[in-house]
Amino acid sequence: MPVQRDDVYSGIRGQSVLERFRLDGKAAVVTGAGQGIGRAFAHALGEAGARVAVIDLDRGRAEDVAKELADKGIESMAGQADAAGPASIEEFVNEVVRRFGQLDIAVNNAGINLNSAAEDTTPEEWDMVHNLNVRGVFLACRQQARVMFPQGYGKIINTASMASIIVPHPQKQVSYNVSKGAVVTLTRTLAAEWADRGIRVNCISPGIIRTALIDQSPELAPLVGQWVATIPAGRIGEVTDLQGAIVYLASPASDYMTGHNLVIEGGQTLW
Numbered sequence: 443m444p445v446q447r448d449d450v451y452s453g454i455r456g457q458s459v460l461e462r463f464r465l466d467g468k469a470a471v472v473t474g475a476g477q478g479i480g481r482a483f484a485h486a487l488g489e490a491g492a493r494v495a496v497i498d499l500d501r502g503r504a505e506d507v508a509k510e511l512a513d514k515g516i517e518s519m520a521g522q523a524d525a526a527g528p529a530s531i532e533e534f535v536n537e538v539v540r541r542f543g544q545l546d547i548a549v550n551n552a553g554i555n556l557n558s559a560a561e562d563t564t565p566e567e568w569d570m571v572h573n574l575n576v577r578g579v580f581l582a583c584r585q586q587a588r589v590m591f592p593q594g595y596g597k598i599i600n601t602a603s604m605a606s607i608i609v610p611h612p613q614k615q616v617s618y619n620v621s622k623g624a625v626v627t628l629t630r631t632l633a634a635e636w637a638d639r640g641i642r643v644n645c646i647s648p649g650i651i652r653t654a655l656i657d658q659s660p661e662l663a664p665l666v667g668q669w670v671a672t673i674p675a676g677r678i679g680e681v682t683d684l685q686g687a688i689v690y691l692a693s694p695a696s697d698y699m700t701g702h703n704l705v706i707e708g709g710q711t712l713w
């Protein structure tokens with residue numbers, strides 16, 4: 443049998459599979475990147491070669507993470523913005539494009555949780571969660587796509603949650619669960635609408651990940667032991683458990699994947 447000198451043998455455009463995970467020359471933005479999952483995403487994208495804009499409601503946190511990246515030799519910028527506000531969304535996307543000259547990777551990660559039994563949840567609480575977790579994510583995707591259309595290429599990755607698939611318990615969080623289900627449907631819908639213009643839209647659904655959202659919540663922190671008993675992997679997740687996935691979804695290695703909900707939860711949805 444002669445050697446087949448095709449893309450499998452030689453790599454696509456001569457790039458081996460690991461080279462197709464590289465993000466050199468790309469410009470990325472991550473919201474809610476001042477701590478937790480967003481911070482880990484920002485580091486991962488930067489380590490893979492991207493320039494990274496760190497956006498957070500808290501200016502100090504955004505600046506600290508941008509500095510961490512710069513310390514590692516990664517080109518970065520910090521921006522304070524409310525990812526729930528239409529005007530500030532438009533502003534931060536435009537600012538990133540002004541600074542980096544392009545936008546190839548957009549990670550809409552900022553989100554809030556609210557623990558409240560369904561029968562006690564007020565319209566104001568519902569709106570607060572949905573304004574950031576759903577409406578803000580939609581408006582950000584819309585603004586990012588408007589930049590990406592003329593480029594003919596772009597990767598949008600939204601942070602959903604395992605709560606889009608199962609009802610996490612025993613905590614009660616109806617607004618959050620519904621909002622994350624909506625992120626998955628939003629992702630699928632935008633993926634279908636924009637695929638022919640080169641834009642890939644996917645989401646990541648983390649299981650229970652050790653961050654301030656859990657550790658600093660008086661309702662959630664005591665539940666960790668109970669949750670672990672329901673996780674086949676036998677532990678809750680760390681933010682570093684999500685870093686490979688964000689690089690994959692941001693990179694050319696995943697160019698044929700769109701509208702996907704990538705669930706990373708140590709098997710918790712299996713039982």
Ligand SMILES: NC(=O)c1ccc[n+]([C@@H]2O[C@H](COP(=O)([O-])OP(=O)(O)OC[C@H]3O[C@@H](n4cnc5c(N)ncnc54)[C@H](O)[C@@H]3O)[C@@H](O)[C@H]2O)c1
Binds near residue numbers: 526651655656
């Ligand atoms: N931690 C988990 O177990 C878990 C599981 C599934 C999904 N998620 C999702 O992952 C995302 C990040 O969660 P995390 O655990 O890192 O949270 P976190 O609370 O530790 O960090 C969230 C960051 O977002 C920022 N932020 C909050 N509101 C904002 C706004 N309006 N505009 C801009 N930034 C804002 C905060 O200042 C903070 O730095 C959220 O969408 C969350 O729903 C988390």
